Amino acid sequence: KGGVGKTTVAVNLAVTLAQQGNNVGLLDVDIDCPNVTKVLGIDEKPEYVDGQIYPSEKWGVRVVSMAFFQQNEEEAIIWRGPMIHNAINQFLQTTEWGDLDYLVVDLPPGTSDSPLTVMQTLPMDGFVVVSTPQALANMDAKRCINMIRKLNLNVLGVVENYTGEIFGEGGGKQLAEDVDAPFLGNLALRASYRDNSKPTALLDPIVGEEYTHVVKAVKKSLQELGKEAG
Helix, strand or coil, X not given: CXXXXXXXXXXXXXXXXHHCCCCEEEEECCCCCCCHHHHHCCCCCCEEXXXXXXCEEECCEEEEEHHHHCCCCCCCCCCCHHXXXXXHHHHHHHECCCCCCEEEXXXXXXXXXXXXXXXXXXXXXXXXXXECCCHHHHHHHHHHHHHHHHCCCCEEEEEEEEEECCCECCHHHXXXXXXXXXXXXXXXXXXXXXXXXXXXXXXXXXXHHHHHHHHHHHHHHHHHHCCCCC
């Protein structure tokens, strides 16, 4: 669902994996509203040489995003399905990532062309579903999980974001139980997320510990599927 913090979670998972010594790529395929570059604080554009995209790098993470190719960050991208499909395919087929242990893909919300294209084009090991404690978010998350499973792909587990006094707690864990998926952990709503100087997992040790816990749970799910990086 939109607004549950998928981009923040994707970025902080990626930098946490990189901090652990892994080679990590981060692909932003939210074509309409690409925000990964903002969360990472990255300005340097990728190189484009002989038809190949060479990712930019920040905080140890190699990054490709539609935001790099916009003339104006406030520009509205109004594309129909085939154009979105072609853009994502170009990212997937022409990016020279080098040797990666993990490729984290930040998907847009819903079950539309962008996530469907990625699911059908890229051999994905599994999906981390981000939700909040609220019932409305979990209803939409169930739709996404149903889509993933209809395509015979793996759900690595559910993360509950925005845990705390304001939104409550427990909705993500309940969602995981409802869909028979692992619960990967809670990410509390904290004031430190307001500081954009660097990804919050690197800035706030408590947040860093939360993401380390989630990464450990993700790795466990991958190991159980026989897909953990060697």
